[in-house]
Amino acid sequence: MSSYPILDQKDTRSGFGAGLLELGRSNPNVVGLCADLTGSLKMDAFQKEFPERFFQVGIAEANMMGIAAGMTIGGKIPFTGTFANFSTGRVYDQIRQSIAYAGKNVKICASHAGLTLGEDGATHQILEDIGLMRMLPGMTVIVPCDHNQTRQATIAIAAHEGPVYLRFGRPKWPVFIPNELPFEIGKAQRLIEGTDVSLFACGHLVWRTLQAAEELKKNGVSAEVINVHTIKPLDVDAVLASVGKTGCVVTCEEHNRYGGLGDAIAQALATHKPAPQEYVAVNDSFGESGTPDQLLQKYGLDVPDIVNAVGRVMKRK
């Protein structure tokens, strides 16, 4: 089987909650803000242990972003928590002016991103947030792949000076990143070494990509799997090193094909060393209700879709 055995089944948002609780204990400047989704964001343990440092703002996300920006003046490190849609699209201008342009040290922590939100459907399944946040000058964009990595990333961003968008999700998902594997902002992780094709993935699709690499191996294809948990700043050196060896690329993300990981990789390649690339991403549409597995299958983000994309891209080498 895979060199990455399933250690557990946990949601990435619980990784955020665990990381935030640890930060509360280690850093007195860390404060939490939430817009009426404390349980959904798994911020309740932090709230219970540090009530004086937890701020319930109600269903008022714009105000939450502004308060968070203001709290940095005086040295606080605010972590805002709500769904990804309400963390980005709903408050883009507040983030743009009061956080990004003003250079404030706010950590925008967003759960329930992408199709795997599931049954609530398209209004809540934002597929544009990575693009929105990538476009903001100075914004760091991180999409960890499992519970353990989300916990690591949550802790890491507190030590990073500047605005961060941290994107995670709702469903229980395989945990496969060992806690000992170091997490460094801006450093992609090569999970499997290969020679025929480079598979770059982020978030929930990293696990699907590892599964696809196993399938490909059976077919005699040596796929390199790289977890691009930091989409901005992109680890361009890691991208070029891998593609220099394999000569072709498939990008895998739970996001619209416009503006996300695929475009970030494509831009790096077009600028430095063009190579054939296929996108495994949502094909410029909104989502719908369903289970996470059903939705990944219907919208072309499943293991066979990755395998097929590899077949297409290798013919273009």
Place this chain on the structure above:
Amino acid sequence: MTSSPSVATSPETTVSELQRIASQVRRDIVRQVHGCQSGHPGGSLGCADYFTALYFHVLRHDPAKWDMDGKDQDLFFLSNGHISPVWYSVLARSGYFPVKELATFRKINSRLQGIPTTHEGLPGVRMASGSLGQGLSVGIGAALAKKLNGDDKLVFTLHGDGELQEGQIWEAAMYAAGNKVDNLISTVDYNGRQIDGDVDDVLPLGDLKAKWLAFGWDVLETNGNDMDALLKTFATAKSRTGKGKPVMILMRTEMGQGVDFMMNSHAWHGIAPNDEQRASALSQLEETLGDY
């Protein structure tokens, strides 16, 4: 062009001294806006007395020791950032940066951006503003940080009346009262005008006092172009802090105050005077501290 030394702040500064400073601040506004042929003179002139009172009498601040965190200092946030010329004038005149830098307003490579920002590192500015409706939330955040830090100083914010049409203001209003953010003194520049015309014609605010009272604020009213009244209102406002409610000052002003042809109209919200108009305006405003 002559440069003048900046004016030291003092809690004992008298009404007449403040009025003389305000006259120079108004000259600075007209000259900045004329110098780049753009900007917002109307609201700036209307708020010249407020800013002068705030920076030369009310705020407990030390421009020489300015830093972003502003611990143990009173903080000010301008939410309606487009009235930047008045803020830049009092910042320079109170010692945050050289007065001669006012000549760079809105020009390329300047720290004095059209709308204030932290991006260029201008001392005295702690937040980018201009997209309206965001400054009250920011002020609340800074006030909460002060409470967490055990810092007993205050946070002041200023907003346009037209700006109150933004929904985020009312999210913030609800939060501040509901969470007893009582180290915050906000002011609305209640001049009744906005770009497209009178506020009552564009989108009426209704009974503003009743609205803020209903949201749970302690509400004061004053004439923002009467220095004596302003000082008394600020004193009252400060005495009302720490009592479980945020404080709101509804401040009646006249857009364009001090320059006769800019008053009683919304026309000078966002246009610059020509050479002739500049001369006319400056003839109405005594040069008290030396032009930059």
